[in-house]
Amino acid sequence: MVFGRRAQQALEMRRSGRSKAEVERATGSTIGAFDNSFDVNRGEIFVIIGLSGSGKSTILRAINGLNEPTEGNVFLDGDNISKMSAKELREVRRRKIGMVFQHFGLLPTRTVMDNVTFGLEVKGASSSERKKAGEEALELVGLQGQGKKMTSELSGGMQQRVGLARALATQQELLLMDEPFSALDPLIRRDMQNLFLKIQGEVQRTVVFVTHDLDEALMLGHRVAIMKDGEIVQLGTPEEILREPATDYVERFVEDVDYAKVRTAESVMVPVKEVAYLNEGPTVVLRRMRQLGQSHMFVVDDERRLHGLVEVEEVARLAERDERELRAAVDDGTPKIERSTYLREILPLFVEHDVPVAVCDETDRLEGVVVRGALIAGLTTTAEPNGEESVPFEDEGRHEGAVLRGSEAEQETDGRA
Ligand SMILES: Nc1ncnc2c1ncn2[C@@H]1O[C@H](COP(=O)(O)OP(=O)(O)OP(=O)(O)O)[C@@H](O)[C@H]1O
Ligand SMILES: [Mg+2]
DSSP states (O other): OOSSSTHHHHHHHHTTTTTTHHHHHHHEEEEOOOOOOOEEEEEEEEEESTTTTHHHHHHHHHHTTSSSSSSSOEETEEEGGGOOHHHHHHHHHHEEEEEEEESSOOOOOSSSHHTTTTHHHHHHHOOHHHHHHHHHHHHHHHHTTTTTTTTSSSSSHHHHHHHHHHHHTTTTSEEEETTTTTSOHHHHHHHHHHHHHHHHHHOOOEEEEEESOOOHHHHSEEEEEEEEETEEEEEEEEHHHHHHSHHHHHHHHHHOOOOHHBBBBGTTBBBOOEEETTSOOOHHHHHHHHTEEEEEEEOOOOOOOOOEEEHHHHHHHHHHHSSSSSSGBTTTTOEEOOTTTTTHHHHHHHHHOOSSSEEOOOOEEEEEEEOHHHHHHHOOSSOOOOOOOOOOHHHHIIIIIIIOOSSSSOOOTTTTT
């Protein structure tokens, strides 16, 4: 995509090996993007990142036909966007492509609901259809019941949610997002990123997301394309980009990335081999803890739902008093996270409670554990910590690593009361 009158000539010069700057000087044209080729998979969040002027928006606008490429094609479901008439293009945009901008472009004189359903109105949807889709979309972004407000009455973060709701309400399956969160302050921005991921988990749109923020790119993207001077210099998963930067440029670009913001619990968690069951007695559990040399043990029910953590001395006290139930020793306030929790959110948990952190699924089933050593390893190295070797600190290894070791054999049915 070359801007300017001598576009064709500029392309040829660039192809023959002259640099972007040279070509631009010689022709007076601007090379927006050059020689880029990639596929976006259905349901994927595809992130384009690069410095200002690197060509991100140029590519995004080519995808929905706002830019007509000087050369090359854009296909959507097999249809060539770049060859469509204006009328066909409008139709495809209306049906299939939603767009969210840095400033959402809300209409200040309309209500929240009218803004959200604006796209549907243009499409000619009936008012009951609009109301239903609008309410669903507002619910998704956490603004249920706010439809009657004027958008001008909302805070920046809330307006951004309305914009997101509008893009979701239209049901277009491809969402193009051009720096949608960059105008927000960092805290609200993080909320929006999390909200966006949560919604995306539910609606599974295909998203092309432009940003100049590396942490945001690595956090949101299934794959990330890094652009420099109009060209993609690397395209890969966040993990690949961090571990194997393709060029010196990428290496410098990712140098100061904050792992705490990028890595999730999944990358540092390990399986929990030994648990106590809620219906077991203290004496049985105490015996097992002593055999395994564990100071703590997670307590689950028959469906492996987490009820909390017991500490060996508490269990011993119950056993001494001949108590039949473990329940009184169970600390149900023990920290609990999900696979997708970021390491930066886990770190404070170790400051507050010096115990292993349980990783559970959305139904509270115990899936794994994060121990302090593995967490710290995950924060400081590019290498993925794995299994027992992930506990680099001897003293902690003995204390918390013991939670993980135990016998290799699955013993979930052993020792139940
Ligand atoms: N309509 C246009 N006419 C002329 N030049 C343009 C046009 N649009 C973009 N450019 C130029 O193309 C290059 C790439 O611009 P683009 O907007 O794609 O960058 P970007 O990566 O989105 O940057 P930013 O992060 O600042 O939004 C820039 O040099 C820009 O000046
Ligand atoms: Mg841009």
